[in-house]
Amino acid sequence: MxxxxxxxxxxxxxxxxxxxxxxxxxxxxxxxxxxxxxxxxxxxxxxxxxxxxxxxxxxxxxxxxxxxxxxxxxxxxxxxxxxxxxxxxxxxxxxxxxxxxxxxxxxxxxxxxxxxxxxxxxxxxxxxxxxxxxxxxRIKFRVAVPGYEWLSDDEIHRLIGFTTHARDRFLVSLLAVTGMRIGEALGLRREDMHFLPDSTSLGCRVEGPHVHVRRRRNSNDAYAKSPEPRWIPVEADTVGAYAEYRYERDEVAEAVACDMVFVNLFRAPLGEPMKYPSTYELFKRLAERAGFRARPHMLRHSAITRWVRSGVARDVCQDMAGHVSPSSMDPYTHTTDQDKRDAVELVAAKRKEARQ
Structure with missing residues (x-):
């Protein structure tokens, strides 16, 4: 030591x-x-x-x-x-x-x-x-700023289509909808899943289906980066995907006693919380089937990008993403190929109009 x-x-x-x-x-x-x-x-x-x-x-x-x-x-x-x-x-x-x-x-x-x-x-x-x-x-290489990787809605839909288990479909869907970090998703416990229309019976006053993200010490080393707890709304499709996963999970007796949401169901140790390595292996297999790069953080980037481009207020996006600093939102606001094409065509149309 x-x-x-x-x-x-x-x-x-x-x-x-x-x-x-x-x-x-x-x-x-x-x-x-x-x-x-x-x-x-x-x-x-x-x-x-x-x-x-x-x-x-x-x-x-x-x-x-x-x-x-x-x-x-x-x-x-x-x-x-x-x-x-x-x-x-x-x-x-x-x-x-x-x-x-x-x-x-x-x-x-x-x-x-x-x-x-x-x-x-x-x-x-x-x-x-x-x-x-x-x-x-003084000591560092000068490197180019990398492009931010994200997935389109069609790519996310294709990725979900290549999953073979309800658990994996729910994991991909949850990341794509909530923009969670993979550590936050793997650290979820069943008590965090408030998927009823009214959660007052659970001691929660938040209306509608949602999920809570909290920083805890977990046996699978999953850890929420943000120190502040937050909740993120989900829609009906995510609730349905969770219900399908629950049916699949209930078939594995070893998983009954585990309070973690995502657990091993198909290989030993059965019923134990999923860990980072197995999750990245899952995304590696999905990427190979889909034929394009797909990593957990790309789903987070995609979710936040959709919020911003849909006109959601910046402070709301920041809260749901779990960013402490407003400047952390800057990398998630980027242009798409269509934005660039529209800009060129707009200028061309104005030039044509001026010549007439």
Missing amino acids: HSEACAYLVGLRGAGRSFNTERTYAGRIALYLTYCADHGVDWTRPSLPQLLAMMRWLVDEPLPPKGRRVATEARYREERTANAIMGTVGELLTWCSLQGWVPVTVVSQLIQPKYLHYTPPGFDAGEDGQNRNVKGR
């Missing part, structure tokens, strides 16, 4: 960071410490060239094969992944510096002055633009 790294992870937990963040950071820190041990680097006093060498190593070193499969071709980390790892390393060293375990000079080499020529919406640049001078990361 590495006492300083463990103390840092405990600090993350104390600061209210999610379990998934803690788990992800633990892997990145372990990678950094292992690299330092293998390359003779003092983890408390890495020089800038040594950190740059690690960043290059992250993208040049082939990754080990997944599971027991024989690798057909070498896999490598993307530069974006390397940036995330080095960002975590920087946070670790900065925190350890505050504890007196890492020299301040080590942390100072990680940052450099940066002037914001372009500011995000809502940014206060100050009367004289003084707030544009910020501290930026």
Whole structure:
């Protein structure tokens, strides 16, 4: 056990960071410490060239094969992944510096002055633009901003059509309608499913069918990212899909005692809550059948995009999505291919009208 790294992870937990963040950071820190041990680097006093060498190593070193499969071709980390790892390393060293375990000079080499020529919406640049001078990361690759992946209504319908079990149909439908994160869905308990027209008998004053999302510690490590509880309305089709799933679930005796909504019904351990790996395997199979990329988060993006494009108020979208900051809604407001086509045709029509 590495006492300083463990103390840092405990600090993350104390600061209210999610379990998934803690788990992800633990892997990145372990990678950094292992690299330092293998390359003779003092983890408390890495020089800038040594950190740059690690960043290059992250993208040049082939990754080990997944599971027991024989690798057909070498896999490598993307530069974006390397940036995330080095960002975590920087946070670790900065925190350890505050504890007196890492020299301040080590942390100072990680940052450099940066002037914001372009500011995000809502940014206060100050009367004289003084707030544009910020501290930026010195160690990172320059990468292009990725496109946001989402699914059309037709693709979602096709994806649901390729499911073979009522449980899987309900999971895909629920994610597509509510915009939940996959961790929030896997963390649902049966007491959260208020699918009656009136839930006052359950001690809930919310009208109409809905589902509650709450942060809890769960045995399957599913965790709600948002610290604030929320509820999300659902429509009749989702209620019907849940009823079909309940019939399927009731056929498995091992699932009766489990309070979690999504459980293993078709392979051991029967009746145990579904976990992240099995869920991602499910979406991988569905994507192969459908012939297009399909990941759980794409359904979340699709749901929020539909809300925005349907004219739902931004603050309502933010509340249902479980975003703490209004700026978190920005990535979900994007143009479609039809928007671009309509814009070109509109300009062309106006030019034609002007010539007549």
